[in-house]
Amino acid sequence: xxxxxxxxxxxxxxxxxxREKGITDSKILAAIExxxxxxxxxxxxxxxxxxxxxxxxxxxQTISQPYTVAFQTMLLDVQRGHKVLEVGTxxxxxxxxxxxxxxxxxxxxxxxxxxxxxKAFIETVNWKPQLFLGDGYxxxxxxxxFDRVLITAAAPEIPAALISQLKTGGYMVIPHGEGEEQTxxxxxxxxxxxxxxxxxxxxxxxxMLGDLGND
Ligand code: SAM
Numbered sequence: 001x002x003x004x005x006x007x008x009x010x011x012x013x014x015x016x017x018x019r020e021k022g023i024t025d026s027k028i029l030a031a032i033e034x035x036x037x038x039x040x041x042x043x044x045x046x047x048x049x050x051x052x053x054x055x056x057x058x059x060x061q062t063i064s065q066p067y068t069v070a071f072q073t074m075l076l077d078v079q080r081g082h083k084v085l086e087v088g089t090x091x092x093x094x095x096x097x098x099x100x101x102x103x104x105x106x107x108x109x110x111x112x113x114x115x116x117x118x119k120a121f122i123e124t125v126n127w128k129p130q131l132f133l134g135d136g137y138x139x140x141x142x143x144x145x146f147d148r149v150l151i152t153a154a155a156p157e158i159p160a161a162l163i164s165q166l167k168t169g170g171y172m173v174i175p176h177g178e179g180e181e182q183t184x185x186x187x188x189x190x191x192x193x194x195x196x197x198x199x200x201x202x203x204x205x206x207x208m209l210g211d212l213g214n215d
Contacts, residue, residue, distance in 0.1 A: 003036040010050035011037070014066055017052050023070040031100040032070060037063075039125060040091040059114045062206055063091040064152060070097075075173045075186045075200060076148045078103045083143070085165065086129075087136030087208065088152035092118045095129035098150075105129035106143050108136045110209060137210060139165045146170065153208035154182045163187070163195060175205045 015033045023029065038049035040063055045055045054062040064072075072094070078084060080102030086095055089109035098105045107129050109115040115133040122131060132140060136151070137159045144165035151162075151174040158174065166172055166189045175182035181202050187195040 001036075001039050003039075007036060007038060007050070014050045014052060018067050018070050021052075021067050023067070023074055025074055027101060028070050028073050028097075031073075031097045032066060034100055035093070035096055035127070037066065037093060040093040040096075040121075057091045057114070058117070059111045060206070061090050061111065061114060063093050064205075068203060069094050071184070071200075072150060072152070072173050073097060073101070075184070076150055076171060078148055082147040083145075084148040084150060085139060085143075085146040085162070086150045086152060087139075087159075087162070089115065089118055089129075089131055090152065092122050092129065092131070094150070094152055095131070096122075096125065096127035099127040099129050103148075106132065106140055106146070108132045108134045108140065110135055135210065136208060137161060141165060148172070149174075151175065151208065152205065154178075154205035155208045158187065158195075163189060164193070175203050180204060 011033055015029050038046050041049050052066050054065045057063050078101055082103045084103050084105050086107040089107040095105045095107040119131050139162045145167040147170050149162050149166055149172040154175050156178045168189055168191050170189050172187040174185050176185045177183055184200040184203050186198045189195050
């Protein structure tokens with residue numbers, strides 16, 4: 001797939017839109033500008049790739065809205081060299097945005113079909129997050145502890161296993177709640193294993209589901 005001048009122009013406009021919505025971190029905006037979002041989308045949605053909207057990516061899932069990707073990335077407040085666990089690989093776009101910021105990304109996807117498709121696709125691009133098929137509720141104990149944990153599906157509860165895989169002082173960013181709308185939370189892990197909580201408004205995500213399906 002090609003990244004033409006037209007795509008680059010549309011991407012600049014998308015970055016302007018996200019900036020106007022309040023994302024001012026120049027490194028995050030540069031990462032959004034660097035990554036051809038249309039590479040991550042199904043062919044039938046290519047022409048919409050630079051609209052600030054979520055789109056279907058198959059298996060009943062979506063690639064998140066670019067503003068939401070930027071917002072969650074801002075809340076994560078990553079530093080180069082951080083180890084980040086992402087739950088919900090989906091298209092791999094968010095994982096690549098984090099990789100572009102110099103982060104070592106470990107991303108889990110629950111749906112086999114989507115995992116296989118995204119894993120094959122990631123081989124073809126310059127960003128190399130590590131992808132895993134599994135249940136995000138369990139995390140990746142083998143690779144823990146993580147500096148940051150990012151959940152990109154709606155979580156009805158705070159996954160205890162993921163708190164335990166977070167470093168002291170580390171952040172978990174998680175859209176929390178049942179139903180159609182969730183509250184975006186940033187949890188900070190304390191030395192005694194508990195966490196403090198900050199709230200950042202209402203978002204809409206597809207649900208985080210339990211044990212592996214056959215899909
Ligand atoms: N981060 C993705 C991207 O950049 O395209 C968008 C994620 S999409 C909104 C949510 C994803 O979470 C879906 O791909 C879904 O299959 C996945 N998911 C849901 N429950 C999960 C779980 N328990 N473990 C891992 N992934 C899960």
